[in-house]
Amino acid sequence: MPGGARGTLFSDLASIAREVASTASRREKALILARFLKDLSPDEATHAAMLLTGRVFHPWEPARLNVSWPTVWRVVSSLVSADEREVREVASAGVDLGEAVRLVLSALPRKRQETLAEFGQGPGGVGGEGAAGRLTLEGAYSALRSLAGISGPGSRARREAVLRALFSAADPDEAWLLANVLVGETRLGLSEGILLDAVAAALGTPRWKVERAAAVAGGPAEVLREGLAGGDVSSLLSPRTFIPVRPMLAQPADDVGEALDQLGGEASLEYKLDGVRVQIHFRGGRVAVYSRRMSDITSSVPEVVRGTLEGLRVDEAILDGEVVAEGRDGRPLPFQLLMRRFRRLDLPEEVVRRIPLRAYLFDVLLVDGRPTLDEPYEARRRILEEVISPPLDPVPSIATSDPDEAGEFMEEAVSAGHEGVVVKRPSSPYVPGARGGNWLKVKRVRTVDLVIVAAERGYGRRHRWYSDYHLAARDPETGELVEVGKTFKGLTDEEFEWMTGKLRSIAVEERGGFIRVRPEVVVEVAFSDVQRSPKYPSGVALRFARIVRIRTDKSPEEADTVDRLRELLPREGEREEEQEEGGGG
Numbered sequence: 001m002p003g004g005a006r007g008t009l010f011s012d013l014a015s016i017a018r019e020v021a022s023t024a025s026r027r028e029k030a031l032i033l034a035r036f037l038k039d040l041s042p043d044e045a046t047h048a049a050m051l052l053t054g055r056v057f058h059p060w061e062p063a064r065l066n067v068s069w070p071t072v073w074r075v076v077s078s079l080v081s082a083d084e085r086e087v088r089e090v091a092s093a094g095v096d097l098g099e100a101v102r103l104v105l106s107a108l109p110r111k112r113q114e115t116l117a118e119f120g121q122g123p124g125g126v127g128g129e130g131a132a133g134r135l136t137l138e139g140a141y142s143a144l145r146s147l148a149g150i151s152g153p154g155s156r157a158r159r160e161a162v163l164r165a166l167f168s169a170a171d172p173d174e175a176w177l178l179a180n181v182l183v184g185e186t187r188l189g190l191s192e193g194i195l196l197d198a199v200a201a202a203l204g205t206p207r208w209k210v211e212r213a214a215a216v217a218g219g220p221a222e223v224l225r226e227g228l229a230g231g232d233v234s235s236l237l238s239p240r241t242f243i244p245v246r247p248m249l250a251q252p253a254d255d256v257g258e259a260l261d262q263l264g265g266e267a268s269l270e271y272k273l274d275g276v277r278v279q280i281h282f283r284g285g286r287v288a289v290y291s292r293r294m295s296d297i298t299s300s301v302p303e304v305v306r307g308t309l310e311g312l313r314v315d316e317a318i319l320d321g322e323v324v325a326e327g328r329d330g331r332p333l334p335f336q337l338l339m340r341r342f343r344r345l346d347l348p349e350e351v352v353r354r355i356p357l358r359a360y361l362f363d364v365l366l367v368d369g370r371p372t373l374d375e376p377y378e379a380r381r382r383i384l385e386e387v388i389s390p391p392l393d394p395v396p397s398i399a400t401s402d403p404d405e406a407g408e409f410m411e412e413a414v415s416a417g418h419e420g421v422v423v424k425r426p427s428s429p430y431v432p433g434a435r436g437g438n439w440l441k442v443k444r445v446r447t448v449d450l451v452i453v454a455a456e457r458g459y460g461r462r463h464r465w466y467s468d469y470h471l472a473a474r475d476p477e478t479g480e481l482v483e484v485g486k487t488f489k490g491l492t493d494e495e496f497e498w499m500t501g502k503l504r505s506i507a508v509e510e511r512g513g514f515i516r517v518r519p520e521v522v523v524e525v526a527f528s529d530v531q532r533s534p535k536y537p538s539g540v541a542l543r544f545a546r547i548v549r550i551r552t553d554k555s556p557e558e559a560d561t562v563d564r565l566r567e568l569l570p571r572e573g574e575r576e577e578e579q580e581e582g583g584g585g
């Protein structure tokens with residue numbers, strides 16, 4: 001049972017996780033969780049909520065676990081007295097790593113228990129054992145965190161020692177949860193939506209408030225901490241510097257005319273810059289820059305840091321914008337070049353010089369202690385223009401109700417090398433994390449975001465790489481990913497190389513020239529059209545698909561849905577091409 005002077009046991013968390021995983025109803029899941037979470041200490045509850053959603057770190061923490069599934073596998077196999085063949089046989093009944101680990105540890109005899117002390121971890125390592133040497137929730141959490149701090153010579157062995165200590169202290173259910181968390185794959189059937197429901201129920205706080213606070217203050221787990229510590233959740237509704245706010249997102253519209261109509265005839269149009277979303281935080285002379293997924297990318301964008309120090313006229317601010325790579329002529333450089341700046345951590349000065357970045361801003365969320373989120377867009381834009389000066393620039397914009405003028409602005413954006421425009425409702429507030437109808441994006445080229453679920457080696461020159469990608473969209477009903485096409489087009493050699501390494505690191509199956517991977521890599525795909533296809537269970541396939549970019553800034557949960565593709569099917573009566581499948585052709 002939770003609580004007690006020694007703290008909650010990790011096994012309590014594991015059994016709740018299993019109960020949640022085996023419960024079908026969302027409502028039930030949330031209630032089970034709420035009952036468990038509300039009796040924990042604020043720290044325990046925060047960490048429980050994070051672990052249950054497969055996370056050990058906040059997105060803006062620079063730490064990573066650095067544990068691959070073969071490592072987990074090696075450690076777990078070393079704990080049982082059985083030969084490799086036996087282990088593999090038992091494991092094969094498991095649908096994923098967590099389940100395989102659970103089966104192996106329940107069915108096969110364990111070697112002598114290694115006690116935690118043997119590893120000399122102490123508190124902060126694998127310490128924090130509760131009664132009778134059992135793992136506590138806090139002990140397991142801090143051991144997992146400690147993995148990120150292990151580096152330098154011999155780090156692999158030291159990491160494995162921590163893992164061995166953890167897994168030897170774990171019963172099969174606990175090991176199942178650990179494995180799930182370690183490989184970042186939560187087969188717990190626990191979406192963030194359910195966690196938000198659970199937090200709202202545990203705190204007795206309205207759901208909308210929890211959702212908004214989570215988007216502003218670093219996620220549902222942080223809201224839970226504040227509530228359980230007796231704080232006021234309302235205090236989390238306003239942003240604070242150095243805690244990234246979930247960015248407001250846009251919905252697609254077909255053209256500017258349609259977008260104007262949707263917004264009631266009058267709107268502001270801004271260039272849709274083809275870059276990387278950035279949220280700049282500034283206070284007390286410190287600048288931090290966060291990505292769309294709230295990672296801290298400050299060290300990748302020194303120009304933005306310098307630009308902020310030079311061009312910001314206030315003492316504290318949170319600004320939202322897009323960073324682009326710009327050539328000497330002021331035109332945007334290709335997105336692929338921009339990505340080079342973000343793929344490497346050790347950024348040589350020469351790369352910085354060759355691919356100079358520039359930040360264009362389009363929103364402001366906080367100025368000198370005053371939140372501006374709820375001000376209308378027009379007012380925020382005025383504030384933005386007052387508080388920044390070159391080298392920080394506002395993104396070019398116009399306000400209009402004239403469809404022709406809007407069309408011309410769109411043409412101007414595209415001919416200046418940008419993707420299109422974002423059309424914004426002048427009276428709308430900034431809604432963190434929302435993809436609402438107040439921002440409409442109009443692009444020249446139609447694209448969708450899909451997840452790579454498998455790949456094959458290419459032919460000829462491309463044989464060196466996994467270069468033919470199986471692309472999947474989300475089925476919103478089941479949450480599963482369903483294949484909708486294949487392509488080998490669009491990537492540069494350098495990108496094929498990167499992708500091959502990436503896919504290998506997340507492989508779940510490799511045979512011959514084929515690799516199946518954990519669904520992690522999102523790609524933006526352009527295509528000629530969508531057609532009905534008997535070949536794919538989804539019933540739809542993309543024709544002439546081509547990857548336009550690798551979206552490391554997007555998570556698979558953000559991939560487009562099959563429904564969106566179905567909307568793009570030719571309507572009854574419209575001519576449908578005979579060709580059965582064009583993707584990859």
Ligand code: ATP
Nearest residue numbers: 248249250270271272273276277322362395422441
């Ligand atoms: P996309 O895949 O179209 O780039 P997205 O899915 O990343 O979009 P959306 O909310 O759908 O995100 O589209 C808005 C994105 O466009 C923002 O996340 C931002 O990175 C980029 N962008 C460029 N210019 C603007 C602008 N003027 N206003 C808002 N967003 C802009």
